[in-house]
Amino acid sequence: MTVPEDALRTASTRSGLNRRTLLKTIGVGAVAMAGIPALAACTGGGGGAAGGSQAVTFGSGSSDAVPQAAYKAVTDAFTKKAGVEVRTNVVPHNDFQNKINTYLQGSPDDTFTWFSGYRMQYYADKGLLAPIDDVWEKVGGNYSEAMKKASTGLDGKMYFIPNYNYPWGFFYRKSLWAEKGYEVPTTFDELLTLSKKMQGDGLIPIEFADKDGWPAMGTFDYINMRLNGYQFHMDLTAHKESWDQKKVSDVFDTWKAMLPYQNPNALGMTWQDSAKNIGDKKSGMYLLGSFLTQQYTDQAIADDIDFFPFPEIAMEGRDAVEAPIDGLLLTKKGGENQSARDFMAYVGTPEGQDVYQSVDTANIAAAKGADTSSYSPLTKKMADVIANAKSISQFFDRDALPAMANNVMIPALQTFIKDGTVDVKNLEAQAASLYAAQ
Template structure:
C-alpha cells in the first residue's frame, strides 16, 4: 500500500484529524518543525537541520561540524531527521521554527522554496567561494530571481551498480543497448538471480527508472519540460516510457514495494541480485572493504535518442532558512561547506559521493569514484532527479502513488496524471 503523501500546502494536523486520529495520537506524531532551532540568533552558534540519518552521512555531517568548530570556535547544534520525513515535511518545517542551516538539493525544489521566500540568498558567500565551482554548479545553485540559494557539497551519478566478481564468474558483459540489457536480464533470471535490484517502499527510488527511460526515449529537454509541465502527460511519448518499462518489470525485484533501498543493497552484496539501478550513495551500505572494491558502475544503456548524453546526477548542499540568513555563524557554516577544507571533512567519512569544490582532495578517489566522476564529466546533460526537477506536490502526491501502482500491476492512467498536473501547476 503506498504511503500517505501530504501536499506542501496542506496542514498535516488538519489532514490527520480529518482522518479520524485523536488529539492524543496526534501529540505522539513527530513533526519536522519540532526539531527546528528557534531561539535568537547568535554570533557564535547555530542550529543545523540534517536529513543525513543513515550511519555514514550522519557521521560525515558530524565531521564537518567538528572541522568547522575547530577552525572557528563556533558551536553547531545538529538536529538529524529521518531522510524521508525531512523531504516530505520541508514546507511546514521552513514555515515553522526551522534550523539556521539545513541540508537540501539543487534544482526546482530549491527554487520553489526560494520563490516562496522561505530561504535566504547566499550571494555574498558565492562572492568568496564562487571560484571553487563550475558554471554548471553555479547555475544549479541559482534561483529563478538570479540569486544564489545553495552551496553545493557533493554530487553523485545514478546508474547500474554490480559486483565485478559475480559478473566475471557468470561471464556477463555490460549491455550497451536496451535490447542487450533485456537479454542480460533474461540470462540472469535463468541463472537464479534477481536481474535488477529494486526497492520502492519509500516511493522515490522508482523515479530514477522513469527519468532514465524518459531521457533515453525522448531526450533531456523533454524530461525537463515534462517536469515543468511545459509538456503534457497524456501523450504518446509518456505512454511509451511506461510501455518500455513493462519489458523490465518481470526482471525487477518482485519484493520492491515492501523494501527500502538499503534492503535491496543487501541483496546486491549477497550476490542474489545481478545489478541495481540507484545512486552511488548505495555504497554507503557496504562496510566490508572487499565488497566495496568489488562494486562497478555502468551507465543506463542507450535506447532511442541522445545515446548516453544525459545522466542523472543530483547535487546536494547546504542552505539557510530565512531566519538563519540573519545569523552570521550560520552563514559562515554554509560558506565552509563550499571550501575544499569543508568538503574534505565530509569525504573523510562518506567516500560514496563526489566533492564539488575545486581543490578538494581527490587523491583518495577509488576507481569507482573516478569512473562515476568521469561519467558525470563526459555527459552533455545533467538532470537532478524527478522529485528535484518537478513541482514537489507533483512528485510526492501524484508520481509516487502512480509509480507504485504501476510497479504493482503494470498499469498507469496518463490522462489522470495530466489532470492532476494541470491542477497543481495552475495553483502555483
C-alpha cells in the same frame, strides 16, 4: 537526499536517497502539522559561542551513520577553525523531507541540508529561504557554471551551497559477473538479453525496491531521457509538455519489458533491503544512486562493486546522467546569523568538502580543487561519467513540482509496478491542476 530529502540510510548510506519520499500530506501549499516537534530547531539559535560569535543551528536529514558522521566531522572542523559552535539537529531522513514545509514555516534551524534545482527554488520562491549572494562572492570560484545554475533561485539570487553530487547507474558485483561471464550492456536490447540470462542462472536480474516511493522515479527518468531526450525530461517536469501523449506512454511501454526481470517484491522493500541482495549476490544489478555503496561496510564487498550508465535506447546515447546535487540552504531566520553564512561558506570550500569526503566516500565533491587523490577506482569512474555528461538531471522529485512528485507520481509508479498499468490522461489532469495553482 544526504541529505535532506533523503533520509540518510543506516550504517552506511546517505539519506540522500530516502530523501525522496515526498510528503503525501504536503500538497502544493498545505502545511502538514504532524511531527512538528521532530522538526523543531535546536534550542535557541542565538546563544553565545567561543570567541563571542553567535552559535549556528544546523538541521540535518542525513541521519544514516555515514553521512551523519561526515557532517559531524565538518561541523567539528568549522568550530575548530572559526571558534563557532554548531548545534546539529539530526532528523530521520524521510521525516525531514516529508515535513520540510512545516519545518520551514515553524522555528527552523539557521541552515539545513537539502537539494538543488526546483526543490530549492520552490521554497525560495515562497520566501522561506534567505539569499546567500554574499557567500557566493567568497566561494563562487570553486564551482562550475552548471553548479551555479543549479544553485540559483527563480529571482536570480543565490540560495544553495553544493556539497556533493552522485550519479545514478547500474551497480553490480564484479566477481559475480566474472564468474558468470556477463558483459556490460550498452543498449537496452542488450540489457534485456542479459536480464534473461541472469534469470536463467537463478538470479533476480534487476534488483528493485520501491516501498518508499521515490526510487522508481530513477527508472522513469532514465527511460524518458533515453527515449525522448534530456530537454523533454525538463519540459515534462515543468509541465511545458503534456503527460497525455505518446512520448510518455512509450516510456511506460518500454519499461514493461523490464518488469519481468525486476524484483517482484519491490513494493515491500526498501532500497537498503535491495542493496543487501546485491551484496549477497542474490541479484545481478541494481539501478540506484551511488549512495548504495555506503551499505557495504565489508571492504571486500565494497571493493567488488562496479557500475555502468543506463544503456542507450533512442536518443542522446548515454550522454544524459541523473546526478542529483546535495548541499545546504539558509532559512529566512538563519539569514540574520552571520555565523551561519560563514559556516555555509566553509562547506563551499575544497577544505570543507575534503573533510566531508574523508568520511563519506560514496559521493563526488562539488567544489573545484577538492582532493580526489583518495578516490577509489569506482569513485573516479563515477566522477568521469558526471564530468563527461552533456546533460545532468536532478531526479524527478527535484526537477518537478513537489506535489506532482509526491502526490501524483509516487502512487502512479507504484500502481504501474504492481500491475503494469498507468493512466496518462489522469496524470495530465492532475498535473494541469497542480501547476495551474502555482
